[in-house]
Amino acid sequence: MASRGGLTATMARLAKLLPCLSLLVVSVPAFAQNAGTESSPSVVGQIFDRIEPVTEAGIHGFFQLLDNQPIAFILLALTLGTFIGKFSVKTISLGSTAGTLLVGVVLSMIAQGAYGITYSIPGILSSFMLLLFMYALGLKVGPQFFSGLRKGGLAFIGIGVIVWALNWVICYFGAKLFDLAPGYATGLISGSYTITAILGVGQGAMASGAYVPPVGMTVEEVGANMAAAYAISYVLSTVGIILLIRYLPRIFGFDAKADAKLAEAEYSGGASHPVPGAPGALTMGASPYDLRAFSVTHPLFIGRTISQLAEDFPDVPILRIVRNQDVLDLSSDPKIAENDIVTVRANVHDLILKEGELIGPESDDQLARNVPLEVADIHIGSHQISGQTLEQLESHGTGGIEVQALFRVGNELPLGPKSDVRFGDVLRLTGPDAAIKAAAKQLGGHAILPTLKSEVLFLALAMLVGYLVGIITVTISGIPFALGTSAGVIMAGVLVSYLRSRNPGFGGPVHEGARSFLQDFGLNAFVAVLSANVGPKVISALGGETILWLALIGVVGALIPPLVAFWVGVKVFGLNSIISDGATTGGRNSTPGLNAIMEESKSSVAAVPYPVSYALTTVLALIGGYFSMILS
Secondary structure, three states, X not given: OOOXXXXXXXXXXXXXXXXXXXXXXXXXXXXXXXXXXXXXXXXXHHHHHHHHHHHHHHHHHHHHHHHHOHHHHHHHHHHHHHHHHOOEXXXXXXXXXXXXXXXXXXXXXXXXXXXXXXXXXXXXXXXXXXXXXXXXXXXXXXXXXXHHHHHHHHHHHHHHHHHHHHHHHHHHHHHHHOOOOOOHHHHHHHHHHOOOHHHHHHHHHHHOOOOOOOOOOOHHHHHHHHHHHHHHHHHHHHHHHHHHHHHHHHHOOOOHHHHHHHHHXXXXXXXXXXXXXXXXXXXXXXXXXXXXXXXXXXXXXXOOEHHHHHHHOOOOOEEEEEEOOEEOOHHHOOEOOOOOEEEEEEEHHHHHHHHHHHHOOEEOOHHHHOOOEEEEEEEOOOOOOOOOEHHHHOOHHHOOOEEEEEEEOOEEEOOOOOOEOOOOOEEEEEEEHHHHHHHHHHHOXXXXXXXXXXXXXXXXXXXXXXXXXXXXXXXXXXXXXXXXXXXXHHHHHHHHHHHHHHOOOOOOOOOHHHHHHHHHHHHHHHHXXXXXXXXXXXXXXXXXXXXXXXXHHHHHHHHHHHHHHHHHHHHOOOOOHHHHHHHHHHHOOOHHHHHHHHHHHOOOHHHOOHHHHHHHHHHHHHHHHHHHHHOO
């Protein structure tokens, strides 16, 4: 077993390796120009004679800079981690989250082992970044979450219990099997489950007198054992669980992307369009309607007003008239003249086979064809139109509009001329901006259009409410119970998105690009800060053969329970592989793991069961940690 002195030397050599190689690449060509084969050894010696004094001070200064400027450390870990995460070997890759964690831990271990520099970045930064991730994720999966509860709530709970129970058994009895000192079992549970609060529960058991250390041991020594087991198992299990969760479907022969699409269809209730407020809701998408321009030559059109033509041809509304390169004002109800260019929007089949013959030859006039189209959600706010059919709601003032979808209490309804519209429903329309605004006025609402803005005020308020709910703690028999800030904030996001599916105006605009950025950057920045603070603890825990047992038990306790739970979810409960994976990573309390399977499946549907098993096992893990300390 390598000593700590040997480890320090190794870290120092590792710290020098990268810049030395860089200098070597630059210097060798210059030396080689005047060096023959016989003088090669002296050339190499000269190179390293130049490198040694320069790099020693420079590398030390570099790691000191990262200590003085924590933001630089975070950005470096994000940069290198994301870069490394992109590489794959036989389609297996770390991904950005695991890559960032790995880079951060290595950097902090080198700084501690080689130069005695201990990185310590304030935990409030990592906590805030994690909360941003959780809220953004909740915004995306809200409506699916409640659908998931109805479809598989008991299965999600069962998977969570399996993960927790197996982890406790492996860690507690593993520590007993290898005769590890008191404190190690609780630290192993905390680290392998990546729930730091379990350490607090263990400390609380000692502080309250529920656990008394054996003769010859102090409370401080038991606490040090907990910290050492936590540090070793935390790092190994965090990296391991990311990779395991990412590839669980593939291990059991499932196609992650294909299963994710099936799960999206299943948990959307068969809807073909995203619910209001969901990512991609206001995307134009494919449509049988098209925009075309025709030069008027047919006698049926010449000399007739817009309103007259609208009565005769309600399915082919005129959106624009261009006469001598001027756009006419349609509100004055002008008459059509020969050779006017009219713009219409209707079913492509009708436009190709009928309207060209009926109106005249098609025109490519850019002014006539440049009619902006929008897609918008409109919340029905008029009781007067409640109960009317889509056919009855057709209006000449809203020509060119197509109804894409109709939603009631967050569920998509079948579309047809006889579909009735009720107060509180949401209609998704596509068409010219002016026509959509006129339709919104008629329906008693206002048009929710795609936007680049996001409502920060409501985001902050919703996160604050979720955070405060999460910190509410109830103590029973000395064990503190709380939902947790992460669970509280993700549930706030879930609730907001759920209410937005009923009324898309609720909570103001949330741009999908901004939401996606918060989700990705928030988690990876959290992991970068975490890695800086965990690295030094790993260094302090190294030494003696105990580390081997800590590493072994920690890895087994972290990876075997999710493996078993996933199999049970698929084979016993009959869950889709991605849904089972999401429930498993929730039961394992691994937010980075959830991000990994979402990256692998190219879908967020794995997050549907995540909060259910996450909330349950957070409570169970605290109870288990408390009893593991008492029974030590």
